[in-house]
Amino acid sequence: MTLRLVTALVGMAALAVAQAPSFTFAVLTDIQYGDQPDAGKREYRRSLGKLKDVAAALNRRGGLAFAIQLGDLIDSKAADLETILPVWRSLKTRTYDVPGNHDFAAPRAVLLERLGLSEGYNEFARPGWRFLVLDGMDLSVNPGSRAESTAEHRQGLALLEQLKTADAANAQEWNGGIGASQLGWLRDALARAAAAHERAIVFCHFPALAESSTPAHLLWNHDAVMRVLESSPAVAAWFNGHDHNGGYASRGGIHFVTFPGMVESGAATSYTVVRVFDDRLELEGTGSAPSRTLRLR
Secondary structure: OOHHHHHHHHHHHHHHHHHOOOEEEEEEOOOOEOOOOOEOOEOOOHHHHHHHHHHHHHHHHOOOOEEEEOOOOEOOOHHHHHHHHHHHOOOOOOEEEOOOOHHHHOOHHHHHHHHOOOOOOEEEEEOOEEEEEOOOOOEOOOOOOOOOOOHHHHHHHHHHHHHHHOOOOOOOOOOOEOOHHHHHHHHHHHHHHHHOOOEEEEEOOOOOOHHHOOHHHOOOOHHHHHHHHHOOOOEEEEEEOOOOOOEEEEEOOEEEEEOOOHHHOOOOOEEEEEEEOOOEEEEEEEEOOOOEEEEOO
């Protein structure tokens, strides 16, 4: 082997290492399985087969640090968790769950227990990165999420009435909000991430930026959440579902991605593999999910 060839091979190997992602993870949302008839474009039963296909494809692919579903694993019956959850857990990687509005067809205590959660919001990490999971149904008038006797239900009701008075597009009972305690937790978690020189991705079922979705789907108190996000240099992206059509926008160097819902993806499926690099996130979409590159500040 000549010296020139050896030098070329070493250079190619170094380039391949330089171009390899730090790690890779998968994102799915709005699987919304239900053993019930279709409603418009929502093919509830079909989601079971599509999720099986996704699990098989991701297991063949391998190399995932984790996979996360952004809420609405089921549509309207708590019993459907027993069918869809084992398929989701068949992924051969660590799985994480974001609570969605439809998931509270199961009472909160039951849902969290089945998902293995002690609370609806939590965090986990990879080297250089902090991942924050939010509970967008923290303030809610959904009886499965919050009983009428709770402070969170009363606060949610008051917030919803304010939005209705203002004729806000997101004044919908199927939306929710982030309570004061959780908002404080988010602020503290982002401060810790910044102090550790980590980048952060925030996962929530609901969008926080109107331009990344349709206004009717926004968190009730998205303005308060945006103030926390924009005050932190650590935030790289906000990933959400809820609006099945998907969407994207950026503001202040933060990427806001709405991932399209599997329940309305038709004959195709819908999932995204995210490759994490020092300077960018590469989103590789499959089915109805688009691909895009997000440059990091």
